[in-house]
Amino acid sequence: MKLQKKARNRSLEATRRKYGYIFTSPFILGAIVTVIYPIVQSIVYSFCDVNAKPTGGVDLTLVGFENYHHIFFVDPDFGLLLYNTILSTLTNVPIVVIFSFFLASVLNTEFKGRGFARTILFLPMILNSGLVTSILVADRLDDSVVEKSSAEVGKFSGAFADFLQELNIGTGITDLLTSSVDNISNILAMSVIPIIVMLAGLQSVSTSIYEASYVEGATKWEVFWKISLPMVSPMILVSVVYCIIDSFTAVGNKVIEEVETKCFTDYNFGIGSAMAWSYLLIILILVAVVFLVVNKRVSYSD
């Protein structure tokens, strides 16, 4: 009996399982500390009226679904903010993913000035960061400076509008060009990470696979659809998930700002948690649906 049990424990599967736990052990700890614990706390808060005690620590009074009722039926802004965020995500993500896959494919080919092009496309990741904009935005409150320095870094529209004004073409054309360019620079800013991820994915495809298919007589078109795309598909999935999350949590996202205001300006942690929690749930459902749909089309080698 005992011997049998021992033998089963030693089976390959059990050993593999054990190694699985060993390899992921840092993240198991991390998931408990940085995911489960805060989530449980925020769920508890979201069902309570939270009051900070002067001595530190908090007073909790259970109020049931009152906070949720408040944000969805009493608060006039939250529903609209949520709707706008979801709408802009659904329109932006497909564009960003296709655009970045296209650019990653182009950047993966051999051409003069490739290093330069890659460096340029990397810049929005830095220029659009919260730190850089926070240093510059604070200055823009001074009207005296705005006229010259509307070249707010990262946000291109300001500088571009200046540039067009200097060219002296009509305001109609200026507005049209500014808004379309602003869209481009937004999409560029969202595309940096997907481009780098997909580029790294494209680069990890072994050259021998390409050689083999060219020897077999495949055309470039076929190689793209039959080899490049399937080999990068896991990274496309990563990019899609990233884009969705990024568009929901980026600096300046209105819902996140609302949550922060509720928590740190109004000190209303109950409402803030309820907002964050329902927001999180919506994002997760969206990510889960996309993940499951896309994952079916992703080709893994195992």
Place this chain on the structure above:
Amino acid sequence: MSKIKQVRIDYLKKNGLKLFISIARMVLFALLAFVIIYPLFREITTMFMMPEDIYDSSVTYIPKHFTFDNVVLAARLLDVGNTYLITILFTTTIAVIQMLSSTVVGYGLARFKFKFNTFLLVFSIISIVLPPVILQIPIYTLFRNFRLFGLIPLLNNGEGISFINTPIPMIFLAIVCGGFRCGFYVLIMRQYYRTMPIELEEAAYIDGAGPFKAFVRVMLPSSVTMMITIFLFSFVWTWLDMTYTDLFMGESSVISNVARALNDIQDGGAVDAVSRNLIAYSGVLFVIAPLIVLYLFTQKYFVQSIERSGLVG
């Protein structure tokens, strides 16, 4: 005669297409470069202006009163040498730890089947989605009053230890893949290892290697591109991070803390709004310059040269 003509047409067709593609590519990147670089260019030229130039409407790009004052002042206010040293040391440590831990965890998630595999994958996504507000308070209280299940208060007169303003919380979060967007790195590595053929490891197992040896000797060398990508992301995000550094290391002189102070320069009212603006502009350049240099070095690793040793077709 007609054959030569045919060959010439074919040649033109082929090269015409090539020429067209390269021109289209050039135009595309020129446009993108313009969109991205123009604001930066404006900022750099403004950096060298005196306040007079800002009010002078005839000055657009080239300053009339060329000066290095703003740059020198910003460098002095940022204490550039010292700040760079501290920040580079700190950021590199965090980025290397995040890179290694997410690689190991990503490999574990991709290759081994166990009960919580899917759960952990979901958690890695949740950890990126969670608004920082939700995360901040519980983790802050954890490190503000670190008790280790009541063990530390026993030794320390009933008080917990505060790790705030030490790098320990950030390093801990990096090790457990709980830092800023670390779940994303885990996801990248997991997806990457799932594209790797399992035959490579099976060969290693047959040769007598255990899972650790197979991982270090076979899988790790082939994932250099991905690891560099993660290092780059982690470095840039840690360098520019305000949330976590402000929360855990608010008093240390890493660049994100120091640079934000540029907004509040008063200097006894001697500094007017315009000069402050000019100094902030120069300060931003000091913040982003090292990141661009880093990228210039790392981008050359994004080349099609990483061969998966031993893999044929």
